[in-house]
Amino acid sequence: MSDVAANLAHIRDRMAKAARGAERAPDSVTLIAVSKTQPAEAVEAALVAGQRVFGENRVQEAKSKYPALRETWPDLELHLIGPLQTNKVGEAVALFDVVQSVDREKLARALAKEMDKQGRRPACFIQVNTGEEPQKAGVLPAEAEAFVALCRDSLALPVQGLMCIPPFEEPPAPHFALLRGIAERSGLSQLSMGMSGDFETAIALGATHVRVGTAIFGARLTQPA
Numbered sequence: 001m002s003d004v005a006a007n008l009a010h011i012r013d014r015m016a017k018a019a020r021g022a023e024r025a026p027d028s029v030t031l032i033a034v035s036k037t038q039p040a041e042a043v044e045a046a047l048v049a050g051q052r053v054f055g056e057n058r059v060q061e062a063k064s065k066y067p068a069l070r071e072t073w074p075d076l077e078l079h080l081i082g083p084l085q086t087n088k089v090g091e092a093v094a095l096f097d098v099v100q101s102v103d104r105e106k107l108a109r110a111l112a113k114e115m116d117k118q119g120r121r122p123a124c125f126i127q128v129n130t131g132e133e134p135q136k137a138g139v140l141p142a143e144a145e146a147f148v149a150l151c152r153d154s155l156a157l158p159v160q161g162l163m164c165i166p167p168f169e170e171p172p173a174p175h176f177a178l179l180r181g182i183a184e185r186s187g188l189s190q191l192s193m194g195m196s197g198d199f200e201t202a203i204a205l206g207a208t209h210v211r212v213g214t215a216i217f218g219a220r221l222t223q224p225a
């Protein structure tokens with residue numbers, strides 16, 4: 001686990017260099033430590049090293065780890081970065097501070113209703129399927145602006161930005177640039193893009209949030225389905 005602190009320091013250093021290289025302030029980029037499949041002890045090691053923002057891709061797994069950690073670290077911030085089923089919306093609104101995977105009208109409506117019911121309003125990111133991959137979640141780029149308008153203006157969701165996961169086999173830069181263009185046209189300032197292998201490229205293209213898992217925690221213990 002002592003590796004976690006060293007890895008975090010190294011990633012923060014690389015992030016700051018990438019930000020300065022793009023003439024951006026290093027503190028304009030938030031590191032989300034993606035802890036899916038990692039034990040609570042690994043998350044604790046990151047917390048001890050000063051990390052406060054975490055990402056999980058499954059509601060159930062997050063629920064099994066984070067409520068206990070929050071008792072000791074009440075200022076930790078938890079992002080949902082994986083697909084959300086409408087039957088889990090109640091749990092997600094109760095548990096997460098940010099939902100980055102808003103990608104369809106049915107889900108957006110369920111989130112709006114649940115936020116009213118709970119009086120808790122996690123920030124929302126709209127996930128865009130920049131590679132138009134059939135198996136991947138996210139709204140299509142051509143539909144993204146209209147979907148942002150629906151979520152933000154009609155449903156009054158607290159939409160802050162956009163998120164994408166580029167196709168693994170393609171260079172990510174065009175996807176990051178596409179996401180940035182959609183955000184600019186939609187008047188959104190936050191961009192969640194970049195992972196262990198490409199976060200520096202994402203920062204050069206305007207990422208405000210990078211989602212880094214294996215470069216902090218090492219290989220995942222089990223492969224999420």
Ligand SMILES: *Cc1c(COP(=O)(O)O)cnc(C)c1O
Binds near residue numbers: 036057196214
């Ligand atoms: C797992 C995951 C990450 C982190 O990926 P690494 O390559 O381990 O950094 C980032 N974003 C999403 C949506 C993920 O599911």
